[in-house]
Structure formats: C-alpha cells, structure tokens
Amino acid sequence: MNAQVYESIKFDINKVVESASKVIAPYGPIHTFAARNPWDGLENQSFEKTARFLKDLSNINIMPSDSMIHTARNQGEINLNFLGEILGQWLHGQSLDIPQDVQERYCWSLLLQEKKPSKALNRTEWKTLSKRLSNWLPQIASNHSVRAYSQVLEKLGDSRIADELDRHMIKWCKLFLDESQAVWSMPLREEGFYQAWRKLVPKDPALNRSIRKKLKGLPKEADQALVQALEILEVPNSDIKGYLEAHLLALPGWAGMMLWHSQKAKNHKSLLMQYLAVRITMECILIKPSLPLPNEENEALLETLLVSWADWGDMPLNEWSQISFTEQKARLTLAYRFDEIVQHKIWLEAWEKTYETNLKEKVITNQEGQNNEADTIAQLAFCLDVRSEPFRNELEKAGAFETFGTAGFFGLPMETCKLGSNHSHNSLPVMNQPKLKVKETLPESELNPYLRRKQAAGLSNSTFQVMKHNLLSSLMLPEISGPWLTLQTLARSFLPRRTGYALQRLREKGLSKPETEFTLDHEHHSGDELPIGFTDEEKVYYVRTALETMGLTERFAPLVVICGHGSHSINNPYASSLDCGACGGASSGFNARVLATLCNLPMVRQNLRKDGISIPEDTVFAAAEHITSLDEIRWLYVPELSNHAKKAFDQIQTILPKVSEKANAKRIPKLPSIDSHSTPRDEAMRRSEDWSEVRPEWGLARNAAFIIGKRELTKGTNLEGRVFLQNYNWEKDSRGDILTNIIKGPATVCQWINLQYYASTVAPDYYGSGNKTTQTVTAGIGVMQGNSSDLLTGLPWQSVMWSDTEIYHEPLRLLVVIQAPKEYIKRLLDQTPEFQQKVQNGWIRLASIDPDGNWESWS
Known part of the structure; x- marks a missing residue:
C-alpha cells in the first residue's frame, strides 16, 4: 500500500469510522437500560442481506433456529399453506431454467426435512465431479465479507490472537468506562481512551517485554495511530470500512458503549475512533509475525451443493452427466441461493403471516358491546x-x-x-x-428536614461502602455487619414478601416524604x-x-x-x-x-x-x-x-x-x-x-403487533398481552400529522423493543446476556459472563425463554396495523421515507384497516 493512498485516507478516516459504526448500536449503562434496535444503522439494506452479512462475518444467525421453527410448527403457529405461498413467490423471482416441479420438490424437501440425509456417499466421486464443475462457482457465489486478519486466522483454526486481542480490549475498556465501582480508578482517564492507553500499555505486565517495547513511541493522536496500523497491515483501500466493521462486531457491547459515550459527551466525540485505534494497533503488533496470511478458500462449497441435491432432490451422481451444462448451473444456483438463511426466512414469514391472520380474525370479528360514552x-x-x-x-x-x-x-x-x-x-x-x-x-422549610432524614437513612449504606473500600476497615467489616446482614439474608430468603413490605413501610415512615x-x-x-x-x-x-x-x-x-x-x-x-x-x-x-x-x-x-x-x-x-x-x-x-x-x-x-x-x-x-x-x-x-x-x-416478551386505531377495534378482545395499543381517530387527522408523529415516535420505540426481544431470542449468546445467575455486574455499567466477556447489552435468558429448550418469546418482526383509509397509508409512506424503507426492507410489517373494516397487508 503506497503512502500516497493513505495520505488521502487521513482526511476521511473520521467519516469512514462514522460509516462503519452503523453496524453496531449505542448502548448506555444498565441502570438506564432502554430498548435499542441492534440493527438500527443497517435498515438501509434488507433484513435478509443483514442476516447474510452477520452470518458470513461473525457466524451469527439472526433467523429463528430449526428448533424454534419445529416447535412453532408442532404447536400450530405456522400455517403450511402460507409456507407454500411464500415459497412459490420466492421461486417465481429466481427465473431458473429448471422444471417447476423439480424446483418445488427440492425446496419442500429442504424445508420440511422429513427424511434423513444419506451418510453412505462415495466422497471421492463427489469430489471429482465438483472439480469438473468448479468453473461455475465464480458465477453463482457472491463475495465474502471483509474480515479482520485475526478473524481470518480464527476461521482457519487458530483463535489465539483473536482471543488475546479481545481479552486486552475488555480489560482496558473496563478500566476506562468504570463508573466508580473500582476502588482505584484508571490513571489519565481525563486525557481520553487512546492517550491513557498509549501511556500505560508499555507498563502492562500482562504483555511480554518484546510487545511492550513495540508499543512505545506510538503516534500521539488516535487517527494517526489508526491510519498507521492499517498501512502496516496493508489493508486494501476498498476494504478499510469493512475491516473496521469487523473489529466493531468482534465486541459489539464494549464498542457500543464507546459509541454511546461519543454521542453523549462533547469531550468524547472521538471515543470510537480511539477504540479502533487501540484495537487495530494491538492487532497489528500481535499478528505481524503471522503475516502474510494463507488464502481463505471454500473448496468444499460445490461438493456441498451436489450432495444437497442427492439428499433432498433425489438426484444421484450419475444424473449430472445426463443434463445440459445450463441446467447443471441452474441446479447449482438454486442449491446455492436456497440456503439456510432463505429457508428460515420463508419459515419466519409464514409464522408471521399466520399470526397476522389470527390477529385479523380477532379484530375484524370483534363484536364486544361498548359502554355508552x-x-x-x-x-x-x-x-x-x-x-x-x-x-x-x-x-x-x-x-x-x-x-x-x-x-x-x-x-x-x-x-x-x-x-x-x-x-x-x-x-x-x-x-x-x-x-x-x-x-x-x-419549600425550604420542608426540604431541609426531608434531606436530613434521607441522609440519615442512607448513612448506613454509605458507611458500609467507605469501610468496604478501605484496607484496614474492610478487615473489621464482617464482624461489624455480619449479624445484621445475616438476619436480613434469612428474612429476605424465607419471608421475602413480608420482609419487603415491612422494610418499605419502615422507609416510608422514616422518610415521611411531604407532598x-x-x-x-x-x-x-x-x-x-x-x-x-x-x-x-x-x-x-x-x-x-x-x-x-x-x-x-x-x-x-x-x-x-x-x-x-x-x-x-x-x-x-x-x-x-x-x-x-x-x-x-x-x-x-x-x-x-x-x-x-x-x-x-x-x-x-x-x-x-x-x-x-x-x-x-x-x-x-x-x-x-x-x-x-x-x-x-x-x-x-x-x-x-x-x-x-x-x-x-x-x-x-x-x-x-x-x-x-x-x-x-x-x-x-x-x-x-x-x-x-x-x-x-x-x-x-x-x-x-x-x-x-x-x-x-415477563416484561414485554411475546410482543408482536402495534395497533393504531379506535379503542372499539380491540375493546373486550383478548390480545394475550402481545399488542401495543395506540388510540387514533383518522377522522380528526385530515392532514395526517398525528399519524406521522405516532409512526416517527411510538411506532419506532415499539419496533426497537420488538427487535431487542427478537435479537435476544434468536442470538442469545451475541445479542442477549445469558443466564442471570452467572452474570457479573461490571464497572457499574453493565453485565458480563465471567470476568472476560463482551459487555452484554441485550436481555437475559430468563426474559425470553421458558426453559433450557423452549422459548417463551416468539421471534416475530413487529406488525403495525393502522385504522385509516388507504390514501392515508399512501400519504404516510410518501411523507416518512424512513418508515417506508423499514417496510420495504423487511424490518417491520404493515397492514391497514379501512373505514369499511377491510384488512390489507402492505408488506
């Protein structure tokens, strides 16, 4: 990579970082936990494309799993007629030169998987055939996502550098972002993340002497350090944005917290830039001895497609020589396109369509008598x-x-x-x-006595914290606090309801808060x-x-x-x-x-x-x-x-x-x-x-729809606690301003809540936060699993799962139902391009009910 190319990057690196940051979401401290859509910055592309990107780059599947689909199907939550309709629509859009019945038979076999794949295959013959057909591969396969070099090594079976890089980043992020949980705070924090790290890392005993020596004399500014690291790693200019995205998605929780701080505080505007500078500089030092990396190839892809046709299309090896090259390519293309993501997307859409139909029947047929106004x-x-x-x-x-x-x-x-x-x-x-x-x-005459009562009530807790963080007093703390804490523990454990009620009454009486x-x-x-x-x-x-x-x-x-x-x-x-x-x-x-x-x-x-x-x-x-x-x-x-x-x-x-x-x-x-x-x-x-x-x-688990309309639509109907309800009368909204504000505000919040529950269900290890009982509250800002994990920003297992194997929250994308004339919906979509984009790209589903009670789906 020549220096002239990187000279131009220096002026654009902030914009590149800002663009790359769209793959993560900003996350605030857990004590102000608010719903976030983890894919908010990716809504300019389709839901399926995002799923494919995350699967390819980080092996994260954001579609419902086979077990979730199997359970939903067995419980009657997926109508197979809808599955057939959606499959037919998908096949119609492929325009492949294969008989229709052959396409449908192959796809239905894959979707239903009612037979077991054969294990007695002659692998040598399949390899021979796949090599003969390998010239078709570039024509049917798309390019892979850009990976960080440490991730390339990890994919090739060597995860040592990726693990070490994550471990060091977690340590430094915890130190920098700590909100007074640590007794000794990180020195030089006021100078910023990169500056503090640059001055402290040469003294880090967790790094060997040779690495610490290489980390001396780094550029004084974060943007310079980031550009220098990219230049040393020889990342192609066209891959820089993707390379940064890969690093952000490696630890989306800690990176998301850095992004949140960069948006909230003026003195932290460049914090995400600093985070990337530290991470990629560390990667550069750790991985340099392993460069150049071996080429990443997928030699088994064609063989996998061929075996898929044998297993699910009843097409043995000898039949491939009996069809034309055009049909060979078409069959391979179908097998390549109809991958796991497409299959699960079709199941998801059928699941969603089934729920929509059930909701439609409840709403349209609601004949509940109304109270006289x-x-x-x-x-x-x-x-x-x-x-x-x-x-x-x-x-x-x-x-x-x-x-x-x-x-x-x-x-x-x-x-x-x-x-x-x-x-x-x-x-x-x-x-x-x-x-x-x-x-x-x-009034001051009432305020001061109240503040004194409040201070007195909190005195024991503040004293406990002071003693806990003092070297000498902490040695005496168990003897001093033991009897009281033992009594409280026993009461809280065996009589939680009565103890909680008694303590609440005691606090209220002690504080005696005035009006x-x-x-x-x-x-x-x-x-x-x-x-x-x-x-x-x-x-x-x-x-x-x-x-x-x-x-x-x-x-x-x-x-x-x-x-x-x-x-x-x-x-x-x-x-x-x-x-x-x-x-x-x-x-x-x-x-x-x-x-x-x-x-x-x-x-x-x-x-x-x-x-x-x-x-x-x-x-x-x-x-x-x-x-x-x-x-x-x-x-x-x-x-x-x-x-x-x-x-x-x-x-x-x-x-x-x-x-x-x-x-x-x-x-x-x-x-x-x-x-x-x-x-x-x-x-x-x-x-x-x-x-x-x-x-x-259960919180908001099982949320699935947002109805915007008159109360008469749903009054008396059992919606099972799954629907957000917003009153709206289109007859009093001739210009559509109220509806537009509802879509821009409440509907967006509901979508974020919906996708947070969705993500925590389908990808709990990445977008959730695991089991509550094994979590560690860290730095006063969030939770981790153990002491060296990503900052977990989603919902815990207990918020979305009924048991180890059974989900409680159904991962369905939010259905927005608007009671208004058709022209209102068209005007809304024209006036709110962001909402229209969400509907078109599959991030949200839209339906409407006109004044005559007719239901229409818009997605």
Missing part, C-alpha cells in the same frame, strides 16, 4: 405497553370506564430531577433529546444548560399535543387519570428494563404527574378552548402509576376533586382490588415455577420482593 365516569390514559392491555380490559369490564393508549412519556421532552437528587434523567425515548428540565421541589411540587414555570438560564420549566406557550402546546395524540379532545369524563407505569423487583440488574421503555429505562410516573398538573392549570384550559378543546370545569386530572409486576394502580397525584370526580375516584378505588386480582390471575400462571399454594396476588408480591427470583415478570 355518556355514562363514562372516568377516563384513564395508559402507556401503549403490551402489559397495559390485559389490565385495561379488566378495568373496562368492571365499570363505566374508558381507557386510552399512548406513549408512556406523554409527549413531554423532559429531563427530570427527583427531590433530593443531584442527578437528572432523560425521561423520553432515547432517540430524542430533552428540551427542558423539570425538578421536584419543596412535592414541580418547577413548571420557565426560568431563565445561561450557557448550554437546559431551560427549567415550560413557557406558557409550551404548556398549552404539550398538553394539546398529548390530548390529540391519545385521542381525548372531547366528551371529557369528570375524572381523567394519566397512568404512567413502572415495575418493582429486588436484586435485579435489569430492573430498569421492566420500567417504561419509552422513558429511557425509568418509571413514567413523573411524566404522568407533570402532564396531569399542566392539564389542571386554568390558563392552559382557557387557551385550549381557542383550539376547540373544551375541558369542563368539573373535570379533574389525576396521576397514577401502573405497577406491572403487581398489576396494581398507585396514586401519585390527586388534587382537590369536584363532586362528580370524587364519585368516580371512589368507584375506581372500590373496584381496583378486584381488577388487580383478575389481572394477576391471568398473568401469574404464565410464569414458570409458581407457588401453586399461594394466591396470584401473593405470588406476584413474592416475586417482586424475592431477591433470588430471576423472573419477577
């Missing part, structure tokens, strides 16, 4: 989360209540700061940025800080947008409840993953309180009347939180109620225990290893308080 005494807006749907059904059956589904952050682009906390949290989808900050406050307020009024700010509070115009705008999005702009009931949602569990690193996925891994109760408070402001209501939204004077907005692990409602904000609102509130209070009981009775039996002697309510409470419980709830 004039008799509705309370309206409750829930998050569109799939866990809300069963609870909403039980609530509507219990009385004259109307429920709505909408995004759990309620359209408020806030950064929130709870009372007594020095830290803020983005309380909105991770794809968006906050525009303002809202703080929870108290708080919010900084809702706009405050001037300077610099780069977010403004605090809302301007008057913003208050009206966000309330109007929230009400329009949830479809509540008329016929207001006396009581309107904004229900956020969260979960409750103990000793669970993934606790935030069970909270509101739209709120960046946090409970959405804060957002619910803010919106309800804004809706009660006289100024806001007065201005809403000008826009045609008239809220009656006796209508009161309250806020609550749906605790999904307990299926109960907790009140967060109940202002002074009008007489009619008070009557509605009392009625809700009366029926909530029964609603909770019925919801738990349907949900709890779906969890494995339940205590059959306990009531569903007691079992739910035990799971939420038991620190040995690996499954406090």
